[in-house]
Every structure is written in structure tokens, then in C-alpha cells.
Amino acid sequence: xxxxxxxxxxxxxxxxxxxxxxxxxxxxxxxxxxxxxxxxxxxxxxxxxxxxxxxxxxxxxxxxxxxxxxxxxxxxxxxxxxxxxxxxxxxxxxxxxxxxxxxxxxxxxxxxxxxxxxxxxxxxxxxxxxxxxxxxxxxxxxxxxxxxxxxxxxxxxxxxxxxxxxxxxxxxxxxxxxxxxxxxxxxxxxxxxxxxxxxxxxxxxxxxxxxxxxxxxxxxxxxxxxxxxxxxxxxxxxxxxxxxxxxxxxxxxxxxxxxxxxxxxxxxxxxxxxxxxxxxxxxxxxxxxxxxxxxxxxxxxxxxxxxxxxxx
Amino acid sequence: xxxxxxxxxxxxxxxxxxxxxxxxxxxxxxxxxxxxxxxxxxxxxxxxxxxxxxxxxxxxxxxxxxxxxxxxxxxxxxxxxxxxxxxxxxxxxxxxxxxxxxxxxxxxxxxxxxxxxxxxxxxxxxxxxxxxxxxxxxxxxxxxxxxxxxxxxxxxxxxxxxxxxxxxxxxxxxxxxxxxxxxxxxxxxxxxxxxxxxxxxxxxxxxxxxxxxxxxxxxxxxxxxxxxxxxxxxxxxxxxxxxxxxxxxxxxxxxxxxxxxxxxxxxxxxxxxxxxxxxxxxxxxxxxxxxxxxxxxxxxxxxxxxxxxxxx
Numbered sequence: 016x017x018x019x020x021x022x023x024x025x026x027x028x029x030x031x032x033x034x035x036x037x038x039x040x041x042x043x044x045x046x047x048x049x050x051x052x053x054x055x056x057x058x059x060x061x062x063x064x065x066x067x068x069x070x071x072x073x074x075x076x077x078x079x080x081x082x083x084x085x086x087x088x089x090x091x092x093x094x095x096x097x098x099x100x101x102x103x104x105x106x107x108x109x110x111x112x113x114x115x116x117x118x119x120x121x122x123x124x125x126x127x128x129x130x131x132x133x134x135x136x137x138x139x140x141x142x143x144x145x146x147x148x149x150x151x152x153x154x155x156x157x158x159x160x161x162x163x164x165x166x167x168x169x170x171x172x173x174x175x176x177x178x179x180x181x182x183x184x185x186x187x188x189x190x191x192x193x194x195x196x197x198x199x200x201x202x203x204x205x206x207x208x209x210x211x212x213x214x215x216x217x218x219x220x221x222x223x224x225x226x227x228x229x230x231x232x233x234x235x236x237x238x239x240x241x242x243x244x245x246x247x248x249x250x251x252x253x254x255x256x257x258x259x260x261x262x263x264x265x266x267x268x269x270x271x272x273x274x275x276x277x278x279x280x281x282x283x284x285x286x287x288x289x290x291x292x293x294x295x296x297x298x299x300x301x302x303x304x305x306x307x308x309x310x311x312x313x314x315x316x317x318x319x320x321x322x323x324x325x326x327x
Numbered sequence: 328x329x330x331x332x333x334x335x336x337x338x339x340x341x342x343x344x345x346x347x348x349x350x351x352x353x354x355x356x357x358x359x360x361x362x363x364x365x366x367x368x369x370x371x372x373x374x375x376x377x378x379x380x381x382x383x384x385x386x387x388x389x390x391x392x393x394x395x396x397x398x399x400x401x402x403x404x405x406x407x408x409x410x411x412x413x414x415x416x417x418x419x420x421x422x423x424x425x426x427x428x429x430x431x432x433x434x435x436x437x438x439x440x441x442x443x444x445x446x447x448x449x450x451x452x453x454x455x456x457x458x459x460x461x462x463x464x465x466x467x468x469x470x471x472x473x474x475x476x477x478x479x480x481x482x483x484x485x486x487x488x489x490x491x492x493x494x495x496x497x498x499x500x501x502x503x504x505x506x507x508x509x510x511x512x513x514x515x516x517x518x519x520x521x522x523x524x525x526x527x528x529x530x531x532x533x534x535x536x537x538x539x540x541x542x543x544x545x546x547x548x549x550x551x552x553x554x555x556x557x558x559x560x561x562x563x564x565x566x567x568x569x570x571x572x573x574x575x576x577x578x579x580x581x582x583x584x585x586x587x588x589x590x591x592x593x594x595x596x597x598x599x600x601x602x603x604x605x606x607x608x609x610x611x612x613x614x615x616x617x618x619x620x621x622x623x624x625x626x627x628x629x630x631x632x633x634x635x636x637x638x639x
Contacts, residue, residue, distance in 0.1 A: 036535040172538045174555065182542050182551075211527055215560065218530035223348040225534040226484045226541045230494050233545040239494075243486065248527065 018051040019132045020325040023125035024318045025110045026117035027191070028160035028279040031244035032224035034209070036173045038117075038164035039186065041193075042318035044109040046118070048085055048125030050133055053101035058086045058093065063107040076112055076122075080104075081152075084119045085126025088149025092127060095141065096134040104129070114195050115279035120161030123149030124321045128166070132323050140179055142166060147179075154202045161279065168320025170232050186317040187235035190292050191285050192272070194263070194299035196310040198282035200256050205280035208252040217247045241273035241287040250277055257282050259306035266302035270295040330363040331444045332637040335437035336630045337422045338429035339503070340472035340591040342482070343556035344536035346521070350429075350476035350483045351498065353505075354630035356421040358430070360397055360437030362445055365413035370398045370405065375419040388424055388434075392416075393464075396431045397438025400461025404439060407453065408446040416441070426507050427591035432473030435461030436633045440478070444635050454478060455491055466514045473591065480632025482544050498629040499547035502604050503597050504584070506575065506611035508622040510594035512568050517592035520564040529559045553585035553599040562589055569594050571618035578614035582607040 022045045030037035053059070058080035080086030085104050093102060104126060110118040127145040136142065146162040159181060163171040167183045174180040227243030230236070254260040257277065263284060264275045272286035272295050288295050296312030303310035336357045342349035365371070370392040392398030401414055416438060422430040439457040448454065458474040471493060475483040479495045486492040539555030542548070566572040569589065575596060576587045584598035584607050600607050608624030615622035 033534055033538070035531050036538070172535060172542065174535050174539050182539060184542065209527060212524040213527050213530050215521060215523055215525050218525050218533055218560065219347050221530055221534045222345055222537040223484060223486050225538045226345070226348070227486050227494060229538045229541040230484065230496065230545065233542065248530065 016326050018327040019129050019323050020049045021125045021129040022324045023121040023165055023321040026161045026164040029249055031276055032221040032246055034249045038160045038171045040164035040168045040318040040320050041315040043315055046109050046121040046125050047107040048129050049105040050129035051103045053103045055101040058090045058102050060086050060104045063105055084123035084149040084153050087152045088123040088127035088145045089130035091145040091148050092130040115281045115283040117161035119153035120150045120165050124162055124165040128321050143179055165321055184232045186232050187237055189237045191315050192292050192295045193285045194310055194312040195283045196303045196308045200281045202280045205253055213248055244274035258308050259303050263299050263302040266298040267295050270298035328638050330639040331441050331635050332361045333437045333441040334636045335433040335477055335633040338473045338476040341561055344533040344558055346561045348485045350472045352476035352480045352630040352632050353627040355627055358421050358433040358437050359419040360441050361417040362441035363415045365415045367413040370402045370414050372398050372416045375417055396435035396461040396465050399464045400435040400439035400457045401442035403457040403460050404442040427593045427595040429473035431465035432462045432477050436474055436477040440633050452491055477633055496544045498544050499549055501549045503627050504604050504607045505597045506622055506624040507595045508615045508620045512593045514592045517565050525560055556586035570620050571615050575611050575614040578610040579607055582610035
């Protein structure tokens with residue numbers, strides 16, 4: 016085996032009440048990460064364009080392997096393997112960078128999984144750690160809330176970031192309507208808006224909503240998940256970064272959404288709904304357009320995580 | 328039917344990270360509440376002694392039906408039923424009042440369930456509401472975290488106290504070692520010690536521990552439950568009310584406990600463990616005695632909730 020291709024999906028971190036802990040894997044969009052053994056030591060990176068460009072991205076992905084999340088993740092595994100080989104990575108971005116949908120995490124997981132496959136590393140915890148180190152290059156801090164659902168699929172709860180202690184569960188069949196506005200948010204800036212303290216009653220509410228979401232995931236109760244998909248910590252602090260947030264939220268509920276929240280640190284927003292998914296998506300886009308913000312929407316469902324789709 | 332007897336068990340509220348939301352029903356000890364139709368309108372109450380007195384209780388249970396939790400709960404249902412009858416209640420306390428083991432909630436649930444049975448009220452939400460009103464007479468505020476597990480059994484999560492929105496799940500087979508020291512704590516005073524704000528990182532940790540506990544309950548993972556049975560909100564604020572807390576905690580862990588926490592607002596403390604339950608209980612008692620506090624211990628398992636055990 017000299018070459019592998021990995022498909023690594025978008026993810027919703029901070030899912031509802033689970034700031035810094037919950038993550039949901041989506042079925043699409045995905046990044047494609049191709050890794051090939053090379054005689055030249057170290058990591059090199061190139062990018063491929065895809066026919067359908069990902070939704071408007073204001074970001075450029077660095078191809079310097081020390082600054083690219085896929086490169087850093089792959090490099091970490093290369094170092095661990097002790098093998099005297101090189102890797103060439105070709106990145107095809109299907110997830111819009113800076114969208115709040117775990118774009119940098121997907122590339123990191125893709126790079127890690129592809130490298131692991133080529134280098135014969137099977138331990139998922141090692142792959143998770145390498146992915147997290149890769150993702151940290153982009154976000155500035157090691158967080159597992161995007162890399163975990165991207166690697167494991169389904170719904171994940173990070174119990175301990177340092178210990179790589181993650182619980183995985185399989186969500187019920189459901190549809191998520193995701194709307195991406197053309198707004199630029201830096202994760203580091205969004206992070207600074209989170210208050211250092213919260214009222215105890217809000218902390219209590221978050222624990223009970225988080226419990227409701229886990230119960231809903233385990234028992235297949237989408238209505239319970241939607242009802243508990245609330246956030247009184249990150250959303251109130253961050254919604255000011257998303258022009259038109261309140262209007263878009265109202266439009267989503269008016270169109271039949273059961274919930275509305277921010278994906279990761281935004282700007283993407285999403286709703287759960289049992290029907291009228293396209294109508295909800297269009298309503299969100301129109302509400303953004305009314306306040307002068309371009310937007311797109313797509314409908315996804317929970318996904319199964321990153322996987323090797325080709326070996327040569 | 329003229330008379331019913333209900334057995335209503337002890338409960339652990341504030342279970343680990345679930346302050347004001349999680350509750351676990353125990354298999355024992357229980358209060359016995361006997362209710363009998365009477366020609367005399369309104370509610371009257373008497374108390375029976377039991378052969379084995381409950382563990383040292385510093386509290387007297389009022390027999391004034393407007394101040395007794397069973398009386399208030401039963402009275403609420405009598406009012407709702409619109410029936411022109413009276414009820415006589417005989418209360419046999421098996422749960423030590425003021426222990427932190429949901430003594431007043433058990434009497435309230437017992438009174439409500441016995442009255443509901445006699446009056447032909449079957450709706451559990453109405454019985455829950457009446458129980459909560461009864462319990463509020465003792466604690467000063469309407470909280471569902473003891474009455475819910477006592478009425479429904481198993482492990483309960485209160486999503487919304489006002490909406491009586493409660494999730495119930497069945498815990499795995501496990502043993503809980505409970506130690507009751509002869510210390511007096513007033514719930515209202517213990518409540519005042521809870522800080523108004525908490526660090527956001529602690530709120531995040533609580534949400535992830537709460538998620539781990541729910542996942543553990545649903546998947547039968549006792550080790551995960553024990554690992555997530557942590558509390559950085561109530562326990563640090565309240566442990567000063569329990570003389571010897573740190574020493575008893577250490578003794579429990581030294582004897583093999585997997586976790587250690589305060590039941591409700593205390594003074595009872597408890598541990599989960601997979602073996603050596605008696606050794607852990609004795610170690611707790613000895614550690615309390617070393618600091619001059621009398622104590623007892625008992626071992627319980629999750630229970631199935633209040634039930635009618637006799638009808639005449």
C-alpha cells in the first residue's frame with residue numbers, strides 16, 4: 016500500500032448545552048485527504064480544487080505542513096512510527112474553512128487517519144491525539160469537540176480533554192438544517208467572548224439539558240433532543256457576531272424548526288426539525304438576506320465519521 | 328376500599344454533578360404511610376413507632392396536617408378530587424428526618440400516593456405535583472429532585488421543575504454505601520451556601536459528568552457512573568457543614584470506594600463501590616468517630632419507587 020484516500024466529515028461542536036464537550040458528526044460535507052508515501056523525508060502538501068466549490072470561504076488554507084492541520088497531524092504520526100519515510104498529502108476541501116463546521120478538525124482527522132493507515136498505526140487513541148494536535152494549530156488550543164465526532168462518528172461527549180476520555184453514541188435518525196452565512200468569525204475571538212463565570216442556575220440548567228440530550232440520543236427521542244438543545248452560555252455571548260441572528264432564529268421557528276443554535280463558534284447556524292427541512296433552510300437564508308448577509312443552506316443527517324475510501 | 332398502605336423509599340438528591348436535577352431512588356429504608364377514609368372532613372395525622380427506630384434523628388415530625396408533608400400532599404389531592412370525605416393518615420417513619428435522604432419527600436409521596444389510591448386519582452403528574460407541594464412545606468421551596476425518584480423509582484433527571492418535566496431511567500445493578508453521621512443540617516441553610524455564580528469551566532465539567540452519568544445509567548456502566556460522580560458546585564460549598572468530611576472521604580477511598588459524595592444537602596454521605604461494601608461502610612463510621620461524630624452505615628441498591636403494599 017502506497018496511497019490512501021480518507022473522507023473526513025463536517026461536525027457540529029458545542030452541540031446545544033454541551034459547550035466544549037458535545038460534538039455531532041454530519042454525513043456531509045466532507046474533506047478528502049489523500050496521503051502517499053514519498054522518498055523525500057517529512058511532509059509536503061498540495062491542494063486540489065473541487066468542481067463544486069465549498070460554500071463561500073474567506074480563509075486560505077496554508078500549505079506549509081507546519082501550519083496545515085492535516086500536515087501537523089500526519090507529521091505527529093510519522094514521528095511516532097519512527098519510520099524513515101516521507102508523506103505527500105493532497106487536500107481537497109469540501110468543508111468551508113471558517114464556517115464553524117469543523118473544517119480544520121476534518122482535515123486534521125483526515126491527515127491523521129490517512130497517515131495511520133499508511134504507517135500501520137491502528138490505535139484510535141493515538142490517531143485522536145494526533146488529530147487534536149493538528150487541529151490545535153488552527154484553533155490555538157487543544158479541543159476534542161470537533162475531532163472526536165469526526166473520527167468516531169455519531170454523537171460524542173468529551174469527559175476529559177487531557178485524558179482523551181470520550182464517550183461515543185449513535186444518534187437516532189434525524190435531519191439537521193444548516194445555514195452558512197458569509198460572515199467571518201475567528202475562533203479565538205469567539206472564545207474570548209465566553210464569560211469566565213456563569214450563574215449557578217444556568218449551570219444547573221445546562222447539566223439537565225445535557226442529560227436530556229444524552230438520554231434522547233440513547234433512546235432515539237428526537238423531540239427530547241430538540242427540546243434540550245438550548246444554550247445559555249455560548250449563544251448569548253456569541254450571537255452578536257452573527258448579524259441577523261435573532262431574525263434568522265425567528266424565521267427558522269416560524270418555518271417549523273424545533274431548535275436553533277450556533278455550530279461550533281459560528282457563523283453557521285442549524286436547526287433540528289421533523290419535517291419542512293427545505294422550507295426552514297430557505298427561511299433562514301431569506302432572513303439573512305433581509306439583513307444584507309449572503310447565505311446558503313444544506314440538509315444533513317448524523318454521519319459515521321472519517322473513513323478510508325481508497326487504498327492503492 | 329377504605330384503607331391503603333404505601334411504602335415510600337429514601338432517595339439521594341443532587342446525585343453527583345446533578346445539583347437540583349438528579350435523583351436516585353434507594354431500595355431501603357422506607358416510610359410507611361397508611362391512609363384511611365374518614366367521616367370527619369379534612370386530614371388528621373398520627374404517628375406510629377417502629378421497633379427498630381430509624382437512625383438517630385434530631386427532628387420531630389409535626390402532626391399538624393398543614394405542616395406535615397404527607398398531610399399537605401394528601402390534602403392537595405383531596406381538594407382536587409372534590410370529594411366530601413376525610414382522610415386519616417398514620418405515618419411510620421423508617422427514614423431518619425434531617426438525614427439528607429429525602430425523608431420529607433418520602434412522606435409526601437407516601438401521603439399523595441395513598442390518597443390518590445383511595446380517591447381514584449391515577450394521573451402520575453397530579454400525584455407528582457401534590458407530592459412536590461407537600462415536600463415544599465418542609466424544604467421551603469418546590470424541588471422535584473427527591474419526590475421524582477421516590478415516586479417513579481430508578482434514576483430521575485428533572486428537566487424543568489415548573490413544568491414537572493422529568494425523565495426516568497433504570498440504573499444498572501449497583502451497591503451504594505450510605506453513612507449517616509449524627510450532625511444536624513438545615514436544608515435552607517445548606518441551600519444558602521451554594522454560590523450564585525460558578526466558573527464556566529466548572530459548569531462545562533458538570534455538563535460532561537452529567538452526560539457521563541446518564542450514559543452510564545443507560546448502558547449499565549457502573550464504573551463510568553462512579554467516575555463521573557463528581558461535584559464542584561455543592562460539595563465544596565457544603566462539606567464544611569459535615570465535620571470530618573475530608574477524613575471520611577479519604578477513608579472511603581482507602582477502603583476501595585469508587586466515589587464519594589453528599590446525599591441531598593447532607594449530612595448523609597455515600598460511596599459507590601463494586602466490592603468491599605461493608606468494609607467501606609465501617610471505614611466511614613470509624614473516620615467519623617475519630618473526629619468525635621457518631622455515625623451508622625447501611626448498604627442499599629437502586630429501588631423501584633413508592634408502591635401500594637396493602638389495600639383493604
